[in-house]
Structures are given as structure tokens and as C-alpha cells.
Amino acid sequence: MANMINLKINNIPVSVPEGSTVLDAARAAGVVIPTLCYLKDVNCVGSCRMCLVEATGARGLVAACVYPAAEGMEVQTNTEKVRKSRQMTLELMLSKHKKECLACERAGNCELQRLSIEYNCDPNYFASDETRHPIDYSAPYVVRDRDKCINCMRCVAACNKQAVGAIGAxxxxxxxxxxxxxxxxxxxxxxxxxxxxxVACPVGALKERTTVDDVWAAIADPQKKVVFFTAPSVRATLGEAFGNPVGTNVEGKMVAAIRRLGNVEVFNMDVTADLTIMEEAAELVNRIQTGGTMPMFTSCCPGWVKFVEQKYPEMIPHLSTCKSPQEMFGGLLKTYYCEKNGIDPKDLYVVSVIPCTAKKYECTRPEMGGEVDTALTTRELARMIKTAGLDFNALPEEEFDNPFATCSGGGTIFGASGGVMEAALRVAAQLLDGDFEVVDFPEVRGTSPIKEATYKIAGKEIRVAVASGLANAKEIIEGLKNGTRHYDFIEVMACPGGCVNGGGQPTLPDSIRNSLDLKSLRAEALYKSDKKNEYRRSSETPVIKMIYDEYFGTPNSHKAHEVLHTHYHEDKRI
Ligand code: SF4
Ligand code: SF4
Ligand code: SF4
Structure with a gap:
């Protein structure tokens, strides 16, 4: 156990473990110190100067996020000197900032705006720099507006943590x-x-490339039949946009809200998470039994797939050929569903609601055939619900529309790191050994960056690994290449903690992000739902049985390959 040190924050005595910062000590004392560049687990460089405090033994003001707490130290976080310093720092930021708060998507949820109000700032105290730069609309998923950036460098730290390094100072x-x-x-x-x-950006300098207007247009078009489907993790996060505590499952209200956006049907993407598992488990077992390319990696995360295509193209044969649940749903709707209901696929407008910005890119990939017309992030769905004037928290709980309503618990836990692995193991184990009854694989749950386990199934040792966050995936790939790691099946999710922590999820203020474990709380909502589900394995649900009986025959059949599988290619970048 770490040694404790005693100090005072605003005259409040507090004990914290040795090695704590003044910011940690303040939090332990219940004192909030404002931060802009600091973000727990992402960025800690002390550059924005918002967290300056007075501390005994220090010369001048010190940055609480990096200044070590010491025995006997007395810290003052709210003196005249501190307040004036913070106010001037903010006013300097505002002098360069494009002040478009009236129509900025982050207005009301912007850290700079909130602090500027709290510190009674004059946005025009320093002469404004009106130099404007082009907004970067090049990507179909994220938009960058340099003139709203406050150079906090959180995004650079987040991207470096992903071992991508696409942006820098x-x-x-x-x-x-x-x-x-x-x-x-x-x-x-x-x-x-x-x-x-x-999700790291405290202001409106980074946002998703929104397609909300396209969806409203499709809803208003009498020629179009509009269907929505929602990814597993969205039900565990959407409520945050309406003031619900982190980890609240709002599935029923989410369905009710989407239904009230217009004449639309609302399906459950957990169904095609189940379908992904059926195809992926069969592919894994086939590779094991026929000596196919091993180990096999999951392929349901488009951020991860793009990472492989760009950085490790030699690993492409190791990726499962399964499409993601989003793209499987698009394929299923534009074939099976349209054929069954006599709908011309061009009249069906398919909207995927996802926790993710990479899935906005995924549905534009030529390999996917445009079967998903557009993908909305959790944040965009929340905005549509607000635009429609719905009182989200007062809505009744409603159920998804048939025929794509009922899922297994395995489909639901897809939204958390380890969930795809656990769902796949539930089905693959039974394919290898029909008497295998275990459905809980707790070793692959949780938010550890890399999880490993070995299971004995049908006399074979199946070695698995789960990585979330691309730096951890990189560690696994390097280990495979240099012979220090050995697995049969590996799940990778680009976002740390999986989709519950995806780039399209609600942006929460630092005060929440820095004090709660979002990943665990959101994942817990999905595991609770899994536990209550009468179907734990993807293979057990009546919907999955119907889809195979009526259309695909068996997993990995020729027809299944045509609709549910894809291919990847090397993407050379400098
Ligand atoms: S979207 Fe991901 S990879 Fe791209 S710049 Fe942002 S953090 Fe980096
Ligand atoms: S884009 Fe956002 S996160 Fe990145 S440096 Fe600018 S303000 Fe900070
Ligand atoms: S892990 Fe992140 S990038 Fe990957 S599918 Fe989930 S939200 Fe998207």
C-alpha cells in the first residue's frame, strides 16, 4: 500500500497516496479545479494554465495537474491572484477563438464557454484575431475547424495513445x-x-460530419421507407444526453423516441451482432479444423480494419472476412427484408445509429455497396430527438419492431471490450463440442488494455486475447510477429474500452470524465442486460433461426458469403 501524505486544500485537511498531484488532492478534498488540457488517462501536460493554484513552497502559481502534492503543503485554489490569472488565460484563448457560440454544436456543452461564463470573461478584452482558415471537410466522418481550436493538445494525445499519430502540433x-x-x-x-x-476535444473544433439533414429529408420523402437500427452500446449512452446518470440503459425510451421522429421502423442491431457471431464463429472453427490462416482477428471495428490496412497489410489474411454488424444489417435489409416485403431496395433508406465515427466512413467504403445509406452517431440521434421536441425522459418504454427485435445477450455485449470474444466463444465452443454448456467467460471482460485467456474445448487449447485501443492492438501484432505472443483468436476494438467509449458517444464535461470510469459503468449496463436475456447464445434466438431457415441456409454458405462477408486491401499511406 502506498504511503500517505497529508496536506490542506483551501484549509481542508486531506490525505492522499504519495505520488498524487495537487489536482488529485483537490479532488479528494471535494474541491474542483478547472482544467482544459488535462483529461484523465489521455492528457496531462500542464500547458493550458487553467489549473494554476497557489501552493506553499512554490515560486509563483503552479499547474495543479502536474505539480506533486507534498507533506504539509497548503494549497489555495480560489484566491484573487488565481482567479485573475485564469480569467486572463481564458480571454487570451477567446481572442483567437471563432466565437460562433449561437450555432456551435458544443454550445451548452463546451468547456471554454462554461469557464468563460464562470470567470466573468470579456470575450473582446484582447483584440480579436479574425484570421480564418478553411474548415477541413475532407473526411466523411470528422470535421476540423482550426479557428475554434484552443491548442489544448488533448486530440493529439488521444491520437498518439491510439498509436496512429495522424495529428500533431x-x-x-x-x-x-x-x-x-x-x-x-x-x-x-x-x-x-x-x-x-x-470526444477528447473540450470545444467545437472537432465534430462528426453530420448527416442529420439527409435523414430528415428521407423521412419527409413519401417515396422512401425509412428504417433505423441502433448499435448495442447506444442504449447504454444515449440517456446521458438527457441528463441520465452514466450507465443508464434507455433502450425502451430510445426506441420510442426514434419511432416519434416520423414514419419509421426501429430495428435492433444486436440482431446482426448475433448474425456476425454466427458467421465469425463458423469461420473460426473452419480455420481451426482446416488449417486456415491463424490466428484470426475480429473485423467488426472499422477503425481497427483501417489500421491494419494502413499499418500492417501483411496481417489482412488474419482478419475475419465478416462484415461488421452495421454492414450485415444493411446487406440483410437490402436483400432478404426487401425480397420478403416486396420493397425495391432503392426505396429503402437505411439509417444506422452507432457509437462511432469510423462507421460513418465504413458505410462509404465501395466494398460495402452503399447498403447503409447513412450512419448517425449517438450525439446526432440525441440532437434529432431534441429538434423533434420530444421529452425523452417522459417517453414510454417501447420495443423494437419485428422481425429484427429479439437478440441474445451475446449480441448486446458487443458494445463492450471483450463482448465480441465472449459472444463468439459461446457459439464456437458449442460448434467444437456440442456438450459445452459454459456461457460466461469473465476472463475476457473488463477494461484492461489487453486480456488473455486459454480455454480447453473439445480437447483443444484455444488461446484468446482481447485488445482495446490501437496501441494495445499494435503490441499484440508486434508480439505475434516477433514470436513472443501466441493466440488462436483475437478481438480488437479501436476505442479504449470498446464501443461504449466510441468517438460518437455523448461528450461529457471534464468534471464527469475525470471522476467517473465511463467505460466500466456503460459496459455494466450491457452485461446486466445480457444476464437478464433468456437467450445467451447468438445461435439460440428465433430471429437468427428464421434468417438462416428462410434465407442463408447455414453460416458461411455461398449466399451468406455474398451478403455478409467482404474483403480488405492494403492502403498505402506516407
Ligand atoms: S479520428 Fe482517431 S485516428 Fe483520426 S485523428 Fe482522431 S484520434 Fe487520430
Ligand atoms: S482540436 Fe480540440 S482537442 Fe485538439 S487541440 Fe484544438 S481544442 Fe484541443
Ligand atoms: S471500437 Fe470505436 S471505432 Fe471501433 S466500432 Fe466501436 S466505436 Fe467504432
Whole structure:
């Protein structure tokens, strides 16, 4: 156990473990110190100067996020000197910031706006720099507006944590700004679209490329039949946009809200998460039994797939050929569903609601055939619900529309790191050994960056690994290449903690992000739902049985390959 040190924050005595910062000690004392560049687990560089405090023994003000707490130290976080310093820092930021708060998507949820109000700032105290730069609309998933950036560098840290490094600090002094190498646009850079920079950004400088207007237009078009489907993790996060505590499952209200956006049907993407598992488990077992390319990697995360295509093309044969649940749903709707209901596929407008910015890119990939017309992030869905004037929390709980309503618990846990692995093991184990009854694989749950386990199934040792966050995936690939790691099946999710922490999820203020474990709380909502489900294995649900009986025959059949599988290709980048 760490040694404890005693100090006072605003005269409040507090004990914290040795090695804590003044910011940690303040939090332990219940005192909030404002931060802009600091973000727990992402960025801690002490550069924005918002967290300056007075501390005994220090010369001048010190940055609480990096200044070590010491025995006997007395810290003051709210003196005149501290307040004036923070106010001036904010006013300097505002002098360069494009002040479009009236129509900025982050208005009301912007850290700069909130602090400027709290510190009674004059936005025009310093002469404004009106220099404007083009907004980067190159990518179909993220938009960058340099003139709203406050150079906090959270996005750069988030991207470096992903081992991608698509963005960095460019220029010096007053001209320093964030951009890609050689001032490339985002789409030309090595960006994989994960959106971790977007959820890290405290202001409106980064946002998703919205397609909300396209969806409203489709809803208003009498020629179009509009169907929505929602990814597993969205039900565990959408409520946050309406003031619900982190980890609240709002599935029933989410369905009711979408249904009230217009004449639309609302399906459950957990159904095609189940379908993905049916195809992926069969592919894994086939590779094991026929000596196919091993180990096999999951392929349901488009950020991860793009990372492999760009950085490790030699690993492409190791990726499962399964499409993601989003793209399987698109394929299923534009074939089976249209044929069954006599709908011309061009009259069906398919809207996927996802936790993810990379899936916005995925549905534009030529290999996917445009079967998903557009993908909305959780944040965009929340905005549509607000635009429609719905009182979300007062809505009744409603159920998904048939025939794509009922899922297994395995489909639901797809949204958390380890969930795809666990769902696949439930089905693959039974394919290998019909008497295998276990459905819980707790070793692959949780938020550890890399999880490993070995299971004995049908006399074979199946070695599995789960990585979330691309730096951890990189560690696994390097280990496979240098012979220090050995697995049969590996799940990778680009976002740390999996889709519950995706780049399209609600942006929460630092005060929440820095104090709660979002990944665990959101994942817990999905595991609770799994536990209550009468079907734990993807193979057990009546919907999956119907889809195979009526259309695909068996997993990995010729027809299943045509609709549910894809291919990848090397993507050479500098
Ligand atoms: S979307 Fe992901 S890869 Fe692209 S710049 Fe942002 S953090 Fe980096
Ligand atoms: S884009 Fe956002 S996160 Fe990145 S440096 Fe600018 S303000 Fe910070
Ligand atoms: S982990 Fe999920 S949210 Fe993140 S990029 Fe992959 S699919 Fe999207």
C-alpha cells in the first residue's frame, strides 16, 4: 500500500497516496479545479494554465495537474491572484477563438464557454484575431475547424495513445496549431476515423460530419421507407444526453423516441451482432479444423480494419472476412427484408445509429455497396430527438419492431471490450463440442488494455486475447510477429474500452470524465442486460433461426458469403 501524505486544500485537511498531484488532492478534498488540457488517462501536460493554484513552497502559481502534492503543503485554489490569472488565460484563448457560440454544436456543452461564463470573461478584452482558415471537410466522418481550436493538445494525445499519430502540433509560438503532417487534410492522413480526438476535444473544433439533414429529408420523402437500427452500446449512452446518470440503459425510451421522429421502423442491431457471431464463429472453427490462416482477428471495428490496412497489410489474411454488424444489417435489409416485403431496395433508406465515427466512413467504403445509406452517431440521434421536441425522459418504454427485435445477450455485449470474444466463444465452443454448456467467460471482460485467456474445448487449447485501443492492438501484432505472443483468436476494438467509449458517444464535461470510469459503468449496463436475456447464445434466438431457415441456409454458405462477408486491401499511406 502506498504511503500517505497529508496536506490542506483551501484549509481542508486531506490525505492522499504519495505520488498524487495537487489536482488529485483537490479532488479528494471535494474541491474542483478547472482544467482544459488535462483529461484523465489521455492528457496531462500542464500547458493550458487553467489549473494554476497557489501552493506553499512554490515560486509563483503552479499547474495543479502536474505539480506533486507534498507533506504539509497548503494549497489555495480560489484566491484573487488565481482567479485573475485564469480569467486572463481564458480571454487570451477567446481572442483567437471563432466565437460562433449561437450555432456551435458544443454550445451548452463546451468547456471554454462554461469557464468563460464562470470567470466573468470579456470575450473582446484582447483584440480579436479574425484570421480564418478553411474548415477541413475532407473526411466523411470528422470535421476540423482550426479557428475554434484552443491548442489544448488533448486530440493529439488521444491520437498518439491510439498509436496512429495522424495529428500533431505544427508551427511555433503564436502560429502553433494542430494539423496533420505537411498540412494534409484529414482524409489524406493516416487517420483511422476512431473519433477519440472528437470526444477528447473540450470545444467545437472537432465534430462528426453530420448527416442529420439527409435523414430528415428521407423521412419527409413519401417515396422512401425509412428504417433505423441502433448499435448495442447506444442504449447504454444515449440517456446521458438527457441528463441520465452514466450507465443508464434507455433502450425502451430510445426506441420510442426514434419511432416519434416520423414514419419509421426501429430495428435492433444486436440482431446482426448475433448474425456476425454466427458467421465469425463458423469461420473460426473452419480455420481451426482446416488449417486456415491463424490466428484470426475480429473485423467488426472499422477503425481497427483501417489500421491494419494502413499499418500492417501483411496481417489482412488474419482478419475475419465478416462484415461488421452495421454492414450485415444493411446487406440483410437490402436483400432478404426487401425480397420478403416486396420493397425495391432503392426505396429503402437505411439509417444506422452507432457509437462511432469510423462507421460513418465504413458505410462509404465501395466494398460495402452503399447498403447503409447513412450512419448517425449517438450525439446526432440525441440532437434529432431534441429538434423533434420530444421529452425523452417522459417517453414510454417501447420495443423494437419485428422481425429484427429479439437478440441474445451475446449480441448486446458487443458494445463492450471483450463482448465480441465472449459472444463468439459461446457459439464456437458449442460448434467444437456440442456438450459445452459454459456461457460466461469473465476472463475476457473488463477494461484492461489487453486480456488473455486459454480455454480447453473439445480437447483443444484455444488461446484468446482481447485488445482495446490501437496501441494495445499494435503490441499484440508486434508480439505475434516477433514470436513472443501466441493466440488462436483475437478481438480488437479501436476505442479504449470498446464501443461504449466510441468517438460518437455523448461528450461529457471534464468534471464527469475525470471522476467517473465511463467505460466500466456503460459496459455494466450491457452485461446486466445480457444476464437478464433468456437467450445467451447468438445461435439460440428465433430471429437468427428464421434468417438462416428462410434465407442463408447455414453460416458461411455461398449466399451468406455474398451478403455478409467482404474483403480488405492494403492502403498505402506516407
Ligand atoms: S479520428 Fe482517431 S485516428 Fe483520426 S485523428 Fe482522431 S484520434 Fe487520430
Ligand atoms: S482540436 Fe480540440 S482537442 Fe485538439 S487541440 Fe484544438 S481544442 Fe484541443
Ligand atoms: S471500437 Fe466501436 S466505436 Fe470505436 S471505432 Fe471501433 S466500432 Fe467504432
Amino acid at each position: 505544427i508551427g511555433r509560438g503564436y502560429n502553433a496549431h494542430v494539423g496533420s503532417a505537411f498540412e494534409m487534410d484529414l482524409m489524406s492522413s493516416v487517420c483511422v476515423g476512431c473519433g477519440q480526438c472528437v
